Amino acid sequence: MELNQIINPANKVYSRPALLSENTMHYCPGCSHGVVHKIIAELIDEMGQQENTIGVAPVGCAVFAYNYIDVDWVEAAHGRAPALATAVKRLNPEKLVFTYQGDGDISAIGTAETIHAANRGENIAIIFINNGIYGMTGGQMAPTTLEGQKTATTPYGRRVDLNGYPLAISTLLAQLDGTCYVTRQAVHTAAAARKAKSAIKKAFQNALAGRGTSVVEIVGTCSSGWKLSPRASNAWMEENMFEKYPLGDLKNADVEK
Amino acid sequence: MAKVHGAVVIDEERCKGCDLCVAACPTKVLLLKDKEVNNRGYHYAYMAQPEACIGCSSCAIVCPDACIEVYRVVEK
Amino acid sequence: MNEDIRLMKGNEAIAHAAIRYGVDGYFGYPITPQSEILETLEALMPWETTGMVVLQAESETASINMVYGGAATGKAVMTSSSSPGVSLMQEGISYLAASELPALIVNVMRGGPGLGTIHPSQSDYFQTTKGGGHGDYRLIVLAPSSVQEMADFVSLGFDLAFKYRNPAMILADGVIGQMMEKVVLPEQRPRRTAEEIRKQCPWALTGKTPDRKRNVVTSLELDSAIMEKNNERFQRTYKEIEANEVRYQEYQTEDADYLIVAFGSMARICLKAVEEARKVGVKIGLLRPITLWPFPYEAINNIAKGMKGILVAELNAGQMIEDVRLAVHDNVPVEHFGRMGGIVPNPTEILMSFTNKFGVKF
CATH class of the missing domain: 3.40.50.970 (Thiamin diphosphate (ThDP)-binding fold, Pyr/PP domains)
Incomplete structure (x- = not known):
């Protein structure tokens, strides 16, 4: 069969999500943020929620998330996204409210806001990208940086005697009574990305149904920060990140009940 | 047995040449251009072996920049 | 009613x-x-x-x-x-x-x-x-x-x-x-x-409908040329507020030789001091800024013209006094009375301050 016979609108099985804006994303080549943005844009469209969604963007690499996904957004101060989302949702209980946060945002400067929003069981979805490093500011140590991992502020590798231990914030959030769904996913393969999409869909459904706080952690890569090619980053992530941050559901109230 | 034909259309100017689609392709259809670059200087992806494509969308799903469209025909 | x-x-x-x-x-x-x-x-x-x-x-x-x-x-x-x-x-x-x-x-x-x-x-x-x-x-x-x-x-x-x-x-x-x-x-x-919010606040996050672009509430702008424009817009708003929203209250300023400028609880204490002073023939007036920003610079300057002195009374070491000094351009002597650390003074202390700072006899 000729290419021009195949490339025909009737045969299209995958296209750029309608809610992803035309703007070229500012992320580095291979960055996991792009895949997650795409999944969120697809889901909001598929769930018919464009007119009903308010996103809360973080400070970090995803600070410009509002430039890419075509819904109403507010840009939070660093770490404060769950506090903003708390008020947005309580004042607009019918809305789909989600935060999009990195590891520094959620588990360093915003730990208090994150834990208390989750503990109150705010009906929001928290999408958390864990790439173990501060991307936007140039590759400094994050709370999630692995032991021995080199960053701009741990140039000889993270030492637990100096810098403490890598923080698995999702594991901690799963212990709180306010969370209904906490899961750790990845987007480095098509199969992983499909599972991540199901997880985010579930989180959005929980938020809409008022079941409590959902947290979807995406273990991702930061090629620039890790100083590896995107392909090598995926391999390094599988080998190192997944050991400390194993994929799978940490809490699923649906199943447990 | 049904034969599956696939094809992808890549937005070359949007592509950042990250190579993740190439890695994700189960039938080794895609490669990055060896010499040519797009306007932003990236070696963009292209179908090096179009006849091998089965339209599985793996490349498009892992593409961080949403620059791949996938087409699929099942010939009975 | x-x-x-x-x-x-x-x-x-x-x-x-x-x-x-x-x-x-x-x-x-x-x-x-x-x-x-x-x-x-x-x-x-x-x-x-x-x-x-x-x-x-x-x-x-x-x-x-x-x-x-x-x-x-x-x-x-x-x-x-x-x-x-x-x-x-x-x-x-x-x-x-x-x-x-x-x-x-x-x-x-x-x-x-x-x-x-x-x-x-x-x-x-x-x-x-x-x-x-x-x-x-x-x-x-x-x-x-x-x-x-x-x-x-x-x-x-x-x-x-x-x-x-x-x-x-x-x-x-x-x-x-x-x-x-x-x-x-x-x-x-x-x-x-x-519906009223959508009408009053077209900028608000009410959900992106087909009739408008997505609303984004952000303070981030990396393009300095645009960021300067944003700042210029803020400054225009501030000028408008300064032009329209100054609020203050005057008490017995018309014939006053001295003026007290005080706000909040301190203004209440000073009001009593004004009354006490007038009982013994000392003409003190009071101006109480209601808006601390925008500050009533012009009003203070006009009212204080020809007066012998201004006492700025505050529960602090001297903060609003800087704005009062800016208001009168050094044309009138400005002195401060303040208590700190949670101490609330009585009207007599205010009057004693007039004696100490301006030599007023009661």
């Missing part, structure tokens, strides 16, 4: 007035001397009547960022705190101003610096009127000197905040927050409907 007259604390009046104004949400954290605001709201359960959201947050940082999130959706939202807590809020206040969001913040001041004291003070004047947080921004600052004004300034604060899309602050002090006085509460107003 039967007026709804009550006897209550200033802090309680704020809570009642907030519900009656139709405020959509209050987010706060306990701190003396203003915890009665949150306590009263929780006791009144407005979520059962008007639908108002009341939430005790985990910190002042969270409170102000809840206000930021709520304000972004066009809702009338507020918080309250006292000095150390308001210091924590400065981040969010700067974001509110930069994102051009209306909101109301109440600061029932206590003595600082640091943890300081729980007793009354006016030592956050600089923080409130000159910035506090980072960047070139201004807060609309209302200084109540009675429980009635605590109630009235809730609606005034919100009205101004929405009119100019700028956060407003009620800058009270522990005296005004804690004292009980007669207050006439306003009529209950309905909260605005979703």
Whole structure:
């Protein structure tokens, strides 16, 4: 069969999500943020929620998330996204409210806001990208940086005697009574990305149904920060990140009940 | 047995040449251009072996920049 | 019409007035001397009547960022705190101003610096009127000197905040927050409907509909040329507020030889001092700025012309005195009387200060 016979609108099985804006994303080549943005844009469209969604963007690499996904957004101060989302949702209980946060945002400067929003069981979805490093500011140590991992502020590798231990914030959030769904996913393969999409869909459904706080952690890569090619980053992530941050559901109230 | 034909259309100017689609392709259809670059200087992806494509969308799903469209025909 | 007259604390009046104004949400954290605001709201359960959201947050940082999130959706939202807590809020206040969001913040001041004291003070004047947080921004600052004004300034604060899309602050002090006085509460107003919010606040996050582009509330702009334009727009708003919204109260200034400038609880004490002085034939007048920003520079300059001296009386080491000096351009001698650390002076001390600073005999 000729290419021009195949490339025909009737045969299209995958296209750029309608809610992803035309703007070229500012992320580095291979960055996991792009895949997650795409999944969120697809889901909001598929769930018919464009007119009903308010996103809360973080400070970090995803600070410009509002430039890419075509819904109403507010840009939070660093770490404060769950506090903003708390008020947005309580004042607009019918809305789909989600935060999009990195590891520094959620588990360093915003730990208090994150834990208390989750503990109150705010009906929001928290999408958390864990790439173990501060991307936007140039590759400094994050709370999630692995032991021995080199960053701009741990140039000889993270030492637990100096810098403490890598923080698995999702594991901690799963212990709180306010969370209904906490899961750790990845987007480095098509199969992983499909599972991540199901997880985010579930989180959005929980938020809409008022079941409590959902947290979807995406273990991702930061090629620039890790100083590896995107392909090598995926391999390094599988080998190192997944050991400390194993994929799978940490809490699923649906199943447990 | 049904034969599956696939094809992808890549937005070359949007592509950042990250190579993740190439890695994700189960039938080794895609490669990055060896010499040519797009306007932003990236070696963009292209179908090096179009006849091998089965339209599985793996490349498009892992593409961080949403620059791949996938087409699929099942010939009975 | 039967007026709804009550006897209550200033802090309680704020809570009642907030519900009656139709405020959509209050987010706060306990701190003396203003915890009665949150306590009263929780006791009144407005979520059962008007639908108002009341939430005790985990910190002042969270409170102000809840206000930021709520304000972004066009809702009338507020918080309250006292000095150390308001210091924590400065981040969010700067974001509110930069994102051009209306909101109301109440600061029932206590003595600082640091943890300081729980007793009354006016030592956050600089923080409130000159910035506090980072960047070139201004807060609309209302200084109540009675429980009635605590109630009235809730609606005034919100009205101004929405009119100019700028956060407003009620800058009270522990005296005004804690004292009980007669207050006439306003009529209950309905909260605005979703439709009214869409109309009044086209910029608000109400959900992206096909008839408009997505709304984004952000203070971030990496293009310096655009960021300068944004700043110029803020400054134009501030000029407009300065031109239209200066508020102050005069008392016996027409024939006065001396002027006292004082705000909040201090103005009440000074009012008594003016009356005492006039009993023995010393003509002192009082000017009480109601808006600390915009500050009544012109009014003070006009009123003080030809006077022998101005005493700026404050519960601090001398903060508003800088604005009074700017107002009169050194044409009139300006002196300061202040108490710190939570001490509230009596009228006699004010008069003694006139003797010490200006040689006035009583």
